[in-house]
Amino acid sequence: xxxxxxxxxxxxxxxxxxxxxxxxxxxxxxxxxxxxxxxxxxxxxxxxxxxxxxxxxxxxxxxxxxxxxxxxxxxxxxxxxxxxxxxxxxxxxxxxxxxxxxxxxxxxxxxxxxxxxxxxxxxxxxxxxxxxxxxxxxxxxxxxxxxxxxxxxxxxxxxxxxxxxxxxxxxxxxxxxxxxxxxxxxxxxxxxxxxxxxxxxxxxxxxxxxxxxxxxxxxxxxxxxxxxxxxxxxxxxxxx
Amino acid sequence: xxxxxxxxxxxxxxxxxxxxxxxxxxxxxxxxxxxxxxxxxxxxxxxxxxxxxxxxxxxxxxxxxxxxxxxxxxxxxxxxxxxxxxxxxxxxxxxxxxxxxxxxxxxxxxxxxxxxxxxxxxxxxxxxxxxxxxxxxxxxxxxxxxxxxxxxxxxxxxxxxxxxxxxxxxxxxxxxxxxxxxxxxxxxxxxxxxxxxxxxxxxxxxxxxxxxxxxxxxxxxxxxxxxxxxxxxxxxxxxx
Numbered sequence: 001x002x003x004x005x006x007x008x009x010x011x012x013x014x015x016x017x018x019x020x021x022x023x024x025x026x027x028x029x030x031x032x033x034x035x036x037x038x039x040x041x042x043x044x045x046x047x048x049x050x051x052x053x054x055x056x057x058x059x060x061x062x063x064x065x066x067x068x069x070x071x072x073x074x075x076x077x078x079x080x081x082x083x084x085x086x087x088x089x090x091x092x093x094x095x096x097x098x099x100x101x102x103x104x105x106x107x108x109x110x111x112x113x114x115x116x117x118x119x120x121x122x123x124x125x126x127x128x129x130x131x132x133x134x135x136x137x138x139x140x141x142x143x144x145x146x147x148x149x150x151x152x153x154x155x156x157x158x159x160x161x162x163x164x165x166x167x168x169x170x171x172x173x174x175x176x177x178x179x180x181x182x183x184x185x186x187x188x189x190x191x192x193x194x195x196x197x198x199x200x201x202x203x204x205x206x207x208x209x210x211x212x213x214x215x216x217x218x219x220x221x222x223x224x225x226x227x228x229x230x231x232x233x234x235x236x237x238x239x240x
Numbered sequence: 241x242x243x244x245x246x247x248x249x250x251x252x253x254x255x256x257x258x259x260x261x262x263x264x265x266x267x268x269x270x271x272x273x274x275x276x277x278x279x280x281x282x283x284x285x286x287x288x289x290x291x292x293x294x295x296x297x298x299x300x301x302x303x304x305x306x307x308x309x310x311x312x313x314x315x316x317x318x319x320x321x322x323x324x325x326x327x328x329x330x331x332x333x334x335x336x337x338x339x340x341x342x343x344x345x346x347x348x349x350x351x352x353x354x355x356x357x358x359x360x361x362x363x364x365x366x367x368x369x370x371x372x373x374x375x376x377x378x379x380x381x382x383x384x385x386x387x388x389x390x391x392x393x394x395x396x397x398x399x400x401x402x403x404x405x406x407x408x409x410x411x412x413x414x415x416x417x418x419x420x421x422x423x424x425x426x427x428x429x430x431x432x433x434x435x436x437x438x439x440x441x442x443x444x445x446x447x448x449x450x451x452x453x454x455x456x457x458x459x460x461x462x463x464x465x466x467x468x469x470x471x472x473x474x475x476x477x478x479x480x
Contacts, residue, residue, distance in 0.1 A: 057338075058338055058341075058342075059338045059339070062338065091405060091406050091407035092356050092360055092406060092407035092408065093360050097357070097407075098297075098298055098302065098353065098357065099299070101298075101349075101353060102298075105345065109389070113338065116332050117332060117337070117338065119332075120333050137396065139399075140396070140402070140403040141396075141400050142400045142403035142404060142405050142406040142407075143405060145397065145400045145401070145407075148396055148400050149393040149394075149397045152392050152393055152395070152396030153389040153392055153393040154389075155392070156377065156381075156388055156392030156393075157385065157389045159380040160380040160382045160385045160388050160389065161332065161382070161385070162380070163380040163382035164382060165331060165382050166382040166385065167332035167337075167385075168332065
């Protein structure tokens, strides 16, 4: 596919359930889709694997991705969507608490920082940057303390990046999406018998993000934290 | 000094300007004061140095402090006050951005997590745990992104720890103090000519924390983020 004449997207976390669904959706809509993840997603038009730098610092990962994307220069992306992340439960007495803090920090914050740093070089002016927060982290999370504090950091990052002089390209629109539970094959496997009518379908998110990238008049203000609330199979958004 | 018959405090960050002022204040009020920092504060009754584990993981630091505090067992602390922390400016394009994220995470969040983990073992029931947030992080911080997101994480940690089933001892009261600029010798040296009438005096904070530890009726609710706002040399508190 020729990226010159298409809308171009970069998905961070392209091998996850949501990332993979986004690649499928946007390819079918005629987008050129690059992806970054720990392993290559061969469905993507331009897969970048971090596998070779698995033990690398975040700084080295940013350097590697920047370098690979130079092959597309001077083309830039219309959207960079970070949907990498992870969850861990446990309170401060949990024997894995500090290990989980480190894991949540890396899975949720490092991926967001990677997206933000890549955006400074490779997002087009007026482009869209999406990070993934968590609805539950809008309030205290005593049963999943590590997860909550990392996601609260991501929410603050969204607000800071959306402010003047944050260092992102002129006119960047930045959003946080705040899901609760996504309707993924893995969640269906891990939580049999759960009420999947409260889980957010991946195609709802794909369609929503497309409206933002294509400047739909209903696009929220830059800096919005957009909760995804699903009841009885119907998903609505709530802006924070 | 005999710790048995005194109120007992543990100061995390005892060598910093605020930590050192707290040691002086509470000693003069008859408290037994232990301290933790990268180097020993010899003023403290029970100094614990992390110097020997400077390259250690947070988990190893927690283990070391827990082990040293076993010498005081079965005595527990009436208060654990974490006033370690640091500041760094810069937006996402700053060449030191990712290094500063790591530094802010360690200086502000690791010290808070150390305090919380130590509290699970060594804080008395109904005791006070204080972490240090930042007034500026209540709103976006595009000019100091790393600092803001780390402090936002600390604020969320305060809220989670104050909730039921967080893992802290029964009846723990937890507060975040949210200063803007502290009136320290170093700040006076680094910012000559600044309006020091907007800087918060260290003795105001010491007196305020004492009222909380001694269960003054004006003590805010557990989970409060308490901003310290100083104008014309007068400091007031604002609860968030």
